[in-house]
Amino acid sequence: MKKQVALSAIGKDQPGIVAALSKVFFENQCNLEDSSMTRLKGDFAVLLLISLPENRTPEDLRRAVEPVAQKWGLVFSMRELSPEEMELEASGTLPYTLVVYGVDHPGIVYRLARAAADEKINITDLRTHVTTGAQAPLYSLVMEVEVPGARVAEAFGEKLEALKKELKVEVSFKAAEAEEL
Amino acid sequence: MAVLPVLVYPHPLLKQKAPSLSPGDPQGLRALEDLEDTMSAHPGCVGLAAPQVGCLARAVVVDVSRSVRPCENHGRLKLLNPDVLEATQWKIGREGCLSFPDLLANVKRAQRIRLKAFNEWWEKMDLVFTGFEAVALQHEIDHLDGILFLDRIRSSKDLFERRKPQSAAL
Structure with a gap:
């Protein structure tokens, strides 16, 4: 079954944040589906929708992200999407x-x-x-x-x-x- | 003839529609001279409309030969009562404006326009403009109707803060 997580992270901007985060996803065979990343003054903020491979749980990913977030000074949070949320599409609006x-x-x-x-x-x-x-x-x-x-x-x-x-x-x-x- | 201060939003004149000049009105020539002098005082500026210098009249100057990027052009255009007759080949491009010194925006403009206007001697003109010159003319003519480039933004990804000074300013 498809698993998706939403991840947000924010921290002081510096070169290498995106590379460090995307390395984690790449090494864990995760797919970056949707993302929005931007710098506001001196802070860099990241919003990601990530799909996980069969052999990885959201908890695996959290453990993999944690040391990277710590190293780069990012506050992050992660949440697994329910099957209904993954299906969700705006209709009739x-x-x-x-x-x-x-x-x-x-x-x-x-x-x-x-x-x-x-x-x-x-x-x-x-x-x-x-x-x-x-x-x-x-x-x-x-x-x-x-x-x-x-x-x-x-x-x-x-x-x-x-x-x-x-x-x-x-x-x-x-x-x-x-x-x- | 004078270099005039360029009005910056929220100056109320920028949102007003300028009335047409009566043919032969000497105010037209005066406005064009002031616009030309003021444009010359701003390196990188490729166009100005009379309301931007505090004159509510339908006069614009455009000179995209001043742009850092070479493009097809008719040199210095000094136009009175300009009117777009045809607009085709729409494309999105990034614009700045001296009346919004810190912002840039992606705006959809025609890449080819046919324009009816009078020159500084009140001679009738009917010309076709393409590319950046057409875009600059539309931006300036919008000013005559109190329409600012931010009014033409179509998505939240179309507005930017100018991070470094000077690209082409209109």
């Missing part, structure tokens, strides 16, 4: 992208995320940046979401118009189109 930017102030993410959650809109990816502007720090945010249906998208669009004025930000909310180039 519409992908949308929300872009918001404006002068930085507390509460932007919260208000947007709250509004999304209230409409049962699922956030699948979120990136934010604060950059030092000439006059004021600029906050920019790009959020990818799954919307339960077209009517919800419309309602959320209206909510965003109100939030745009209240938060004094620019907002664009569009259906994510498949790029055919």
